[in-house]
Amino acid sequence: MGLKQNLHNLKEKYKGKKIAPLFNGFHTFLYLPNETTHGGTHIKAADDLKRTMNTVIMALVPCLLFGMFNAGYQHHLATGEVERITGFFSGNFWNLSNLWIGAIKVLPLVIVSYVVGLAIEFVFCIIKGHEIEEGYLVTGMLVPLIVPVDLPLWMLAVAVAFGVVIGKEVFGGTGMNILNPALTIRAFLFFAYPTWMSGDKVWVHDAVNRAGTADAISGETILGSYAQNQEVAYTMFEKFFGFIPGSVGETSAFLILLGAAFLIFTKIGSWRIIVSTFFGAAVMGLIFNAVASNGIITDTSKFYGLMSAPWYDHLIIGGLAFGAVYMATDPVTASQTNKGKIIYGFLIGFISIMIRVFNPAYPEGVFLAILLMNVFAPTIDHYVVQGNVKKRLKRLQAKTA
Amino acid sequence: MGLLSKKDAKLITDPLADNNPITIQVLGICSALAITAELKASIVMSISVLFVLGVGNVVISLMRNIIPSKIRIIVQLIVVAALVIIVDQVLKAFAYELSKTLSVFVGLIITNCIIMGRFEAFALGNGPWRSFLDGIGNALGYAVILIIVGFFRELLGSGTLLGFKVLGDPIEKTGLYAIGYENNGFMLLSPMALIVVGIIIWVQRSRNTALIED
Numbered sequence: 001m002g003l004k005q006n007l008h009n010l011k012e013k014y015k016g017k018k019i020a021p022l023f024n025g026f027h028t029f030l031y032l033p034n035e036t037t038h039g040g041t042h043i044k045a046a047d048d049l050k051r052t053m054n055t056v057i058m059a060l061v062p063c064l065l066f067g068m069f070n071a072g073y074q075h076h077l078a079t080g081e082v083e084r085i086t087g088f089f090s091g092n093f094w095n096l097s098n099l100w101i102g103a104i105k106v107l108p109l110v111i112v113s114y115v116v117g118l119a120i121e122f123v124f125c126i127i128k129g130h131e132i133e134e135g136y137l138v139t140g141m142l143v144p145l146i147v148p149v150d151l152p153l154w155m156l157a158v159a160v161a162f163g164v165v166i167g168k169e170v171f172g173g174t175g176m177n178i179l180n181p182a183l184t185i186r187a188f189l190f191f192a193y194p195t196w197m198s199g200d201k202v203w204v205h206d207a208v209n210r211a212g213t214a215d216a217i218s219g220e221t222i223l224g225s226y227a228q229n230q231e232v233a234y235t236m237f238e239k240f241f242g243f244i245p246g247s248v249g250e251t252s253a254f255l256i257l258l259g260a261a262f263l264i265f266t267k268i269g270s271w272r273i274i275v276s277t278f279f280g281a282a283v284m285g286l287i288f289n290a291v292a293s294n295g296i297i298t299d300t301s302k303f304y305g306l307m308s309a310p311w312y313d314h315l316i317i318g319g320l321a322f323g324a325v326y327m328a329t330d331p332v333t334a335s336q337t338n339k340g341k342i343i344y345g346f347l348i349g350f351i352s353i354m355i356r357v358f359n360p361a362y363p364e365g366v367f368l369a370i371l372l373m374n375v376f377a378p379t380i381d382h383y384v385v386q387g388n389v390k391k392r393l394k395r396l397q398a399k400t401a
Numbered sequence: 402m403g404l405l406s407k408k409d410a411k412l413i414t415d416p417l418a419d420n421n422p423i424t425i426q427v428l429g430i431c432s433a434l435a436i437t438a439e440l441k442a443s444i445v446m447s448i449s450v451l452f453v454l455g456v457g458n459v460v461i462s463l464m465r466n467i468i469p470s471k472i473r474i475i476v477q478l479i480v481v482a483a484l485v486i487i488v489d490q491v492l493k494a495f496a497y498e499l500s501k502t503l504s505v506f507v508g509l510i511i512t513n514c515i516i517m518g519r520f521e522a523f524a525l526g527n528g529p530w531r532s533f534l535d536g537i538g539n540a541l542g543y544a545v546i547l548i549i550v551g552f553f554r555e556l557l558g559s560g561t562l563l564g565f566k567v568l569g570d571p572i573e574k575t576g577l578y579a580i581g582y583e584n585n586g587f588m589l590l591s592p593m594a595l596i597v598v599g600i601i602i603w604v605q606r607s608r609n610t611a612l613i614e615d
Contacts (some may be wrong), residue, residue, distance in 0.1 A: 152581055166596060170603065192587035 003033045025132030054138040059259035067249035068102025071149045075205040076196025112153045116160040135174025142182035145249025148202040159188045177374035180333045184366045198362040203245040222317045227363035229305035260325040269329040273345040277324035285311025306357040323366035333374040339386040348373045352401035410535040416542030423546040424602045428514040434594040443551030447544030453484045459538030479519045485510045495583030501517040552596045
């Protein structure tokens with residue numbers, strides 16, 4: 001008797017009991033249920049919620065793998081054990097010792113994120129007595145990719161519990177949430193444990209432990225260097241392909257764009273949001289560049305470094321690309337109308353760069369901008385729909401008059 | 402209850418739970434968010450409101466038949482303002498540090514919706530004894546929530562209770578901090594107070610489903 005039959009028997013045994021959704025959930029996750037209809041006409045669509053979620057996870061896997069290698073590479077680079085690489089397929093990057101460090105640091109983050117998040121989902125679905133919702137599948141994969149590699153696991157667990165309960169379950173579960181749960185988790189971590197989420201130590205494995213000793217290593221991000229008006233020592237190649245310090249999975253603009261192409265091709269992610277987010281960020285970047293180059297602020301200003309950073313730099317460093325492709329496109333929290341999506345995306349990009357430059361404590365603002373626009377998404381939709389209603393009313397009046 | 406009749410006792414017990422001014426009527430939220438980062442401040446604030454609301458309700462109730470209804474709000478404001486100034490001066494004289502922590506929020510007791518609400522809804526239509534009980538009851542209901550919120554915010558945010566380091570010393574790394582625990586800075590920010598109040602409302606309404614609107 002296989003696992004499938006076992007699950008089916010358990011399902012029958014506990015039918016009507018509160019625990020039943022648990023087995024149902026596992027059953028449908030792993031197998032085709034026994035009680036699907038055969039023959040006859042009914043609507044057939046391959047892209048149910050689980051398929052959608054799995055597609056996004058597939059798009060995230062390259063970022064995760066790259067993030068593991070990068071975690072090891074950044075550590076070894078900072079300790080001076082390896083040379084800086086110049087080519088994408090360099091053996092200094094793609095080797096087992098890098099992967100090993102990445103695996104022992106990143107996999108626990110993934111596991112904690114999934115175990116805590118899914119446990120809470122299960123508890124809530126048993127209390128509410130409905131089927132298990134798959135909403136956490138993507139969130140659970142996003143969360144480890146947007147936190148620093150050395151984040152203590154218990155902090156992640158607390159934050160995941162907070163994000164899933166307050167960010168999602170209190171609003172009624174998957175599909176009812178106002179804020180993106182993954183970003184709610186990150187925002188919680190950022191405000192609750194700022195010393196672990198910002199600064200020049202947390203982005204490279206082991207930099208925190210070694211601080212103040214003879215073996216001290218730096219883990220400054222590019223944005224951090226810009227914010228302190230320092231020279232940025234990374235080449236365009238390293239920035240674009242992501243051989244830079246940062247949160248686990250967001251450094252490689254190249255792989256994120258590959259993921260974006262995949263999401264747009266499968267029609268899971270909205271190209272309108274992705275494109276307009278990059279466009280909005282570029283516009284804000286150009287405005288700041290103009291301010292800096294026209295001498296409106298001088299290099300004594302503490303905003304000068306970030307303002308004078310070339311606008312295309314803003315698009316590929318920091319979390320903007322990751323936010324635009326994987327976070328802003330979340331279909332639940334984004335605007336629903338086509339025109340609304342463009343406005344929504346544009347404002348995310350625009351505000352991201354604005355917060356990034358003016359945030360005194362932390363030179364990044366993508367997650368704050370997306371959370372802010374999540375709140376405004378229904379308002380944008382409302383006005384887009386009202387605008388359309390007005391236009392049609394006018395057309396009707398013109399016709400009847 | 403030998404001392405109080407059943408009807409009078411209800412005036413005190415009702416606001417503690419099923420008709421709580423903060424969680425059910427959603428009044429007095431501002432001060433509940435602003436000063437609950439420390440348990441001590443919460444307690445002092447609660448006592449201040451207890452005094453102002455208890456005495457104020459009696460004064461208004463005594464004057465209720467001679468206040469012209471057109472200017473009653475002004476009269477009520479004068480009564481609250483007088484009482485609040487007393488509280489403020491007492492705090493400044495005997496607990497100066499604390500009065501600095503509470504800063505403008507002592508003065509803002511004047512605008513605390515619970516107080517004007519009880520004057521309008523109860524003291525203007527009831528005798529002084531019942532008004533006194535109502536004032537005490539509502540102030541205690543307010544106090545319960547403030548102290549619960551203050552307890553969790555101070556414990557999780559600073560690791561202390563009333564200033565005592567109950568979880569160990571974060572700098573010396575003793576107690577819980579020795580195993581890597583850290584204070585949750587979010588707890589010290591006002592948004593978290595709103596979330597804690599929200600969680601209290603959630604717990605209360607899921608225990609007593611009759612309280613859920615629509």
